[in-house]
Amino acid sequence: MSTNESQTQTPPSEEAGVTKNPSKKELAKLERQRRRQEAAAAAASSISAVSLEDAADPLAANYGDVALVDMQSKPKTGRVWTQVSNLNGGLKDQVVLIRGRAHTIRAVGKKMAFLVVREAGFTVQCVVTVAPDLVSPQMVKYANGLSRESVIDVEGVVSVPDVAIKGATQQVEIQVRKLHCVSKAVPTLPINIEDAARSEVEIEKALQAGEQLVRVNQDTRLNYRVLDLRTPANQGIFRVQYQVENIFRKFLKRQGFIGIHSPKIIPGSSEGGAAVFRLDYKGTPACLAQSPQLYKQMAISGGFNRVFEVGAVYRAEDSNTHRHLCEFIGLDVEMEIKEHYSEVMDIVGSLFVKMFDHLNENCRNELQAIGRQYPFEPLKYLRDTLRLTFEEGVQMLKEAGVEIDPFGDLNTESERRLGQLVLEKYNTEFYILHRYPLAVRPFYTMPCFDNPAYSNSFDVFIRGEEIISGAQRIHIPEILAQRAEECGINVQTISSYIDSFRYGIPPHGGFGVGLERVVMLFCALNNIRKSSLFPRDPQRLNP
Amino acid sequence: MSTNESQTQTPPSEEAGVTKNPSKKELAKLERQRRRQEAAAAAASSISAVSLEDAADPLAANYGDVALVDMQSKPKTGRVWTQVSNLNGGLKDQVVLIRGRAHTIRAVGKKMAFLVVREAGFTVQCVVTVAPDLVSPQMVKYANGLSRESVIDVEGVVSVPDVAIKGATQQVEIQVRKLHCVSKAVPTLPINIEDAARSEVEIEKALQAGEQLVRVNQDTRLNYRVLDLRTPANQGIFRVQYQVENIFRKFLKRQGFIGIHSPKIIPGSSEGGAAVFRLDYKGTPACLAQSPQLYKQMAISGGFNRVFEVGAVYRAEDSNTHRHLCEFIGLDVEMEIKEHYSEVMDIVGSLFVKMFDHLNENCRNELQAIGRQYPFEPLKYLRDTLRLTFEEGVQMLKEAGVEIDPFGDLNTESERRLGQLVLEKYNTEFYILHRYPLAVRPFYTMPCFDNPAYSNSFDVFIRGEEIISGAQRIHIPEILAQRAEECGINVQTISSYIDSFRYGIPPHGGFGVGLERVVMLFCALNNIRKSSLFPRDPQRLNP
Structure with missing residues (x-):
């Protein structure tokens, strides 16, 4: 099987980008590529270029819109494309072929055009100048007539200008010989x-x-x-998001967790509460899971000691805030615990410190691109994640003059205030608050051994916003059923969940965190819609 | 932060299991552990054991049900648990503490009991024998009274019997000193x-x-x-499933893809067709996505050259077969292509060969466990994945006496038959059939350049069953809209999808595959419900 393309087309990634200073061997390879390209170009009558005007132009084959038939998988020509990110001085005087979007187009009289071509966030300046037997005035006109964001194939010779190039990431130019449009953008884009x-x-x-x-x-x-996704900041945001998920998976795999997938269409409601999306499932009332909570616990009962899940979570709440979505990606963890819910907090602390370290070390370019549009300070966090009890938090607030109900929940304002106080006192914007009042936690939360008004639970905060919720769970079915009833849940609807505790289940606990929130708060974005590819909120179901 | 527990409790994984022959250093560490355990045991008044009878038994603290209060995260005792998988002869004469399920219980008179304890698929035999000052007759009675599948803590001395132990994976025994039940299973389980x-x-x-x-x-x-999930075969199946996903991710990451998450609640229906789950989204009619097709293509338009998604897919079809689910996990890929849809087939071929290799090499134990209950032959596949055109397939069937419509689709029977013929002729159970008739493919499929009755599409088969569908997509908005209309789709409902092609989009293609089907067919399971953790089919919404 030929893997020629897949090797040469690899976009920038952690593994790529090593060819910035090509070795002799690589230069020889590039030379071979160039010869193949020339051979292919000689046989390029297969590219049926349609000139905009003047078919009599003897150089008409060098430019124009590519006909549909030439994009329908004809036999391969053997042409080799170079990635924009791989263009550098080592390719000087060589012929390269690139595909990208017409980022900007600037005419200089009728004999010259500057095109900046963008591919995967990288840009290169391409120069179209009238030259005998190579570039006709009609070709320059064609270049200047291209609409921004059209996808084009540019073939030309790499040159290295004496002065630094502004407005492009690559420090070489391409002296264009051929220019073909693969996909035309409308002349007036809804947003630039x-x-x-x-x-x-x-x-x-x-x-x-x-x-x-x-x-x-x-x-x-x-x-x-x-269109919006094409900005450098957005290209960065979703690459960071991908890395957040990767670190989450990698860390947990090393800790002996396995990834599971639980159903999102469920009978009843997942944790009680009214804000669920309801649907008809073949005549049976069903809803979309508000969390994988019950199923990840059932996986523990099923003999998987440590599990995680990355999957969609649905909340029908009418929360029109900067931090709520109706559909988001939950990163969920559940694990056997031997003695203490601190075992879960150990995982949380190590996981996130690892994640933050990795992002800072390996996503510099992405974070810089995000910061250029949305400036932010790097997150402050400690090597050993700070843990405070809820009581301590209440006390800190009290000393700062903020009185809150010691058995109620924190509201957004008191969370923010506490975040400030913690930052001042401990110099961290990432910390764990634990031993929450039982009354403000879900029914399946284990009460504290020494005071049933508190629970073996915790929240985690980044930059003063709650991001993670976790706890030890009640694993005794009778007590679980009793707590469910006390919390107003119809025990019938969760009977298979409660039954799964009657067949032997170890003490266990876990936590859940929203992927979009991690990215939003790590980068201090002001809106969770910025870290969701196609967000769903109470007002938005499109695109 | 103390990571004591998380380090010592790591369950078996690729990275673990290295302590089979402990070094001197490790033995010293284990000895220190033992001392800590003894110290903890001396202070074990914190374990409020409840004896079944005769509280006057002076050894009553050595056994009994653990009180709830002792499982509510009291201050940690410092006790250290050993994993069943790590029990081996190197621990001879040492005191260990394990937690697992009472797999089997066998009484030998009134003075002895054999308990097999199971943890994460590994088992060890534990012997409870009456011994002065250590084990009372009441303790033996307590052991014999335990219900199967109850979760128990067993502390005892490791011994190495002279003869091989049958009915347990570990070749050591534990001479029990302490026995406590953490979670009682009901005496009569619904299934054993x-x-x-x-x-x-x-x-x-x-x-x-x-x-x-x-x-x-x-x-x-x-x-x-x-309960069913606790069998060795099921423990294997879901570990294999996890690995399938891991290889999918890892391979694509190396090829420069990034993982995305697209919404599953969408307006209209994702690819046309009636079989969708409908719901009310804040007053707007919506449905659950039948595939991430439109969104992964929009991600390509959004400037991400190569993307993949692992996410839920919903089909409301009334397909009561061994291979259909109403909710499953789709592994989806979309990528820019330069010239030919074979670039996508290159990825498919390399990805799956890599995956099969990895499973065969790294999941031996899991595959053996599955095979013991559901015997299967290893999958036959070639290093270079075989590609046949649809026409060639039709011809092979014809020569074998099976006439099918050359512009229709294969039915299950002809797929099976063709699979047999391919196996006989090419000695592979994994192959690609491409250039399908256009009429049987979705509206967004690119027709062939040389014959519009065919399309730049492919299906992939494992053991005679279709598992992957892929194609080059139409990237010209006018043609896309026209094809949608021809296929009876209301173009209004997919306007933002079609519009996304008006802003410049490179030629592209991709494929989709069901995670559960990969596992089912690789292991030749007879039912897809076996490879779904909590399956959803037209008859089943529970548990």
């Missing part, structure tokens, strides 16, 4: 990438200088999400 | 693990010998899934 990529700081600065720059609001961004 | 773990072969054999053994049918298994 340039506008969508602009920071608030830039807009304010311009305003002070008397210039009004376009500000793309969050709703417009989401309406045209595929 | 022993029965659930029995192979069809064993049942038939016994029947021929005149003995009727219990056969647990699939429905009963699913009704009591948490």
